[in-house]
Amino acid sequence: MSQTPHDPYAPKGFARVLETGGAWLLALLWILPLAFAFWAAFHPPEFATRFTLTAPLTFENFTRAWVAAPFARYFLNTILLVTMIFVSQIILCTLAAYAFARFEFPGRGIAFALVLAQLMIMPDVLIVENYRTMSALSLVDTLPGIALPYVASAFGIFLLRQTFRTVPKELDDAARVEGANALQVLMKVYVPLARPIYIAYGLVSVSYHWNNFLWPLIITNSVEARPLTVGLQVFSSGDQGVDWSVICAATLLTSGPLLIGFLMFQRQFVQSFMRAGIR
Template sequence: MNTHSSFLRAALRHGVLLAGVAVVLLPFAWMIATSLKPDAEIFISEIRWWPQTLHVVENYSQAFTRAPLARFLLNGVIVTVSIFALQVLVALPAAYALAKLRFRGREALFALVLLCLLIPPHAIAVPLFLLFHHLGILDSYAALIVPWVISVFGIFLMRQFFMTVPDDLIDAARMDGMSEFAIVWRVMLPTAIPAITAFGIFSVIAHWNDYFWPLIALNSEQYYTPPLGVISFRNQEAGTSYGPLMAAATVIIAPLVVAFLVAQRRFIEGIAFTGLK
């Protein structure tokens, strides 16, 4: 009886999980299916997952010819990699100080970090825009990168991970004559690779998919990031080209999927805060 009940509970859990997966993946499956269809089959009333006439070459070639999609992808790489590198450069020393150093006001400073987590980026968009306007750095890579150099989420995540690192390891490094900055980069950094990978996935996905801030900060198409670049497929006179648009969206999402699959094991380790074994 207990075995039968356990089987039913397991089947129910897996059924709920599979239903949730289907709901999440359904839009992506429809996006890919649409990217394979000609316009005549996109607007038919019936639901048809596989097209009668494949339009793969036409849609994906138009995705790169109707708009400078390669340039948008390059901009996305430049912006996301620069943001992540600078965030790690700031977050690691800050997290180490909050986790392992003893100084007056440390807990209050950490409470301030937690408070900053509650502030949505949209709330400071207008002050940032005015500041960058006065500095003259709007419509540039700097306008896309500078606002996100300090990541309070990154500091919080790294701090929680560093709390799992034994103090004996740091004491041994100090006895060897290493400075605090040397400890951060030569001792703490190698141990924090799982947490950095987990944070990297969050950071890259957030800034690769960011549409709100680039829309405000940019005017020139040469700096467009991938999400902002998809508006190039919208034409008020001829209408939206959904086939190339869905092909472009598929190309834009593909690097994120590949990056997550490659870093999946480290991502799970970082979230679980396994630390040193």
């Protein structure tokens, strides 16, 4: 009779109970605020903090939220912003990562060390200097002004560089024998093989810049340039108290596309990082 192989690293006894309990605790800490947001958004204001099975469902909170702020403009600004940043990051990070992975040039180690050093610097530390730069370029209160500090990503360069290093060099030689130049090798060999990594990085980049708040708040002054996250502050600036139903409805309008996107692509997201082969 065959026996199941024993895993020496599997948690045992009390350790397994602690591991399972910790996982459930973290799950509850994440799900409870989301559950409250859904409850308050789909129920009248008087039931926002009263949990009863007889509370009526309503979509009026979403209508009130949409009318209270120019969400159409905010959505357009946000979509343009994350698209602008993601496209520029993909182009620049791909070229830089390919150079670091496959080309020998003077100072390559120092340049890559500087890229890694940038990973250790919080973006908020650079806000003052970034604002001065955008002001000198007359880009304050514009979408390019929000996007410019993020057009390249140290994390993207590192992730793609590590992925490109796993591609066998024999594929380079085969492509060059067929007459392909360096750029054609990149586009026809490396980029297709790294497609799962692009998907994973795309989800990370889009979600980060969709939710970014502090820098857009500082650099924008008008509705014409504000993204969704900055536009949400209109719901907390009233003098008539806090209407949790409208606030939660506005929050779901803002985060809904990201939530739906993650639920649709969560398997690809996890598998992409598992297949990255980073080493």
